[in-house]
Amino acid sequence: MCFSPEVDVVAGLAIGAVGIDAVRHVRRPAERLLAAVPLVFAVHQLVEAFVWWGLQGKVPSEVGRVAEWLYxxxxxxxxxxxxxxxxxxxxxxxxxxxxxxxxxxxVVVATVLMYALMRGPYTAAIEGHHIDYRVDLWHGGALVVLYVVATCGSLLASEHRHVRAWGAVNLVVVLLLAWLNRSGFISLWCVWAAITSVAIAWHLRHASREPDVEAVALRG
Incomplete structure (x- = not known):
């Protein structure tokens, strides 16, 4: 994925369908944010298609720049x-x-990253089969580590065994992607986003088979 605008569109629509399935299997309000993650990924994919088209001159440059910023x-x-x-x-x-x-x-990581984005400059360029996004970041390496801790760390700290297991797999894959292609890390992340979306939908489909951890804790 992320190898062309056409692939981004197909992936975005497919992930969107998975996201709709995830929403359909929400059993309680606490699961709504988790179900929303695949939908955000789907939008992310579709937005990147416009980034591609902007860089290829197939849509107005202004549209491409807005897509880069939104992505x-x-x-x-x-x-x-x-x-x-x-x-x-x-x-x-x-x-x-x-x-x-x-x-x-x-929140801290997002604030620092958004400040860097608003301050600029930022660029996007087609590099082979992915888009290379570059933002002038203060201590970028440290920010990437904190980003991974905030996201993967929260999964690993969960009380739910499926979420913890996925957190461990997620951490390994993220580190592998970063090692394989540092310049394409932000773009290639959508490869894993598609698989993550399926995992979220699967979790919500099968969560009812697990004991309600909160209920057990309250009864205890």
């Missing part, structure tokens, strides 16, 4: 906050306080 807003300002919030909402009341650290970290 980075989702990556920088939305996901590092949405993911820990979604995981925290799933937790039993007795364990939500410890999850707030990941939410706060996500």
């Amino acid at each position: 980075l807003v989702i990556a920088f300002g939305v996901l590092p906050v949405l993911v820990p919030l979604a995981v925290a909402a799933l937790e039993p009341v007795t364990h939500r306080r410890r999850m707030q650290a990941f939410v706060v970290l996500g």
Whole structure:
């Protein structure tokens, strides 16, 4: 994925369908944020199609620049906050306080990244089969690490075994993607976003088979 605008469109529509399925299997309000994640990923994919088209001269340059900005807003300002919030909402009341650290970290990371984006400059360029996004970041390497801690760390700290297991897999894959192609990391992330969306839909479909952790904790 992310290898062409056509692939982005197909992936965006497919992930959107998965997101709709996830929403359909929400059983309680606490699951709504988690179900929203695939829909955000779907929008992300579709927006990147316009980034491609803008860089290829197939849409007005102004449209392409807006798409670049929106793509980075989702990556920088939305996901590092949405993911820990979604995981925290799933937790039993007795364990939500410890999850707030990941939410706060996500907010801090998002704030710093959005400041860098608003300050500029930022660029996007086609590099082979992905788009290379570049933003002038202060201590960019450290920010990437904190980004991963906020997102993957919240998954690993969950009380739900499926979420913890996915957090471990997620961490390995993210590190592998970053190692394989540092310049394409932001763009190639959508490869994993598609698989993550399926995992979220699967979790929501099968969550009813697990004991309600919150209910068990409250009864205890």
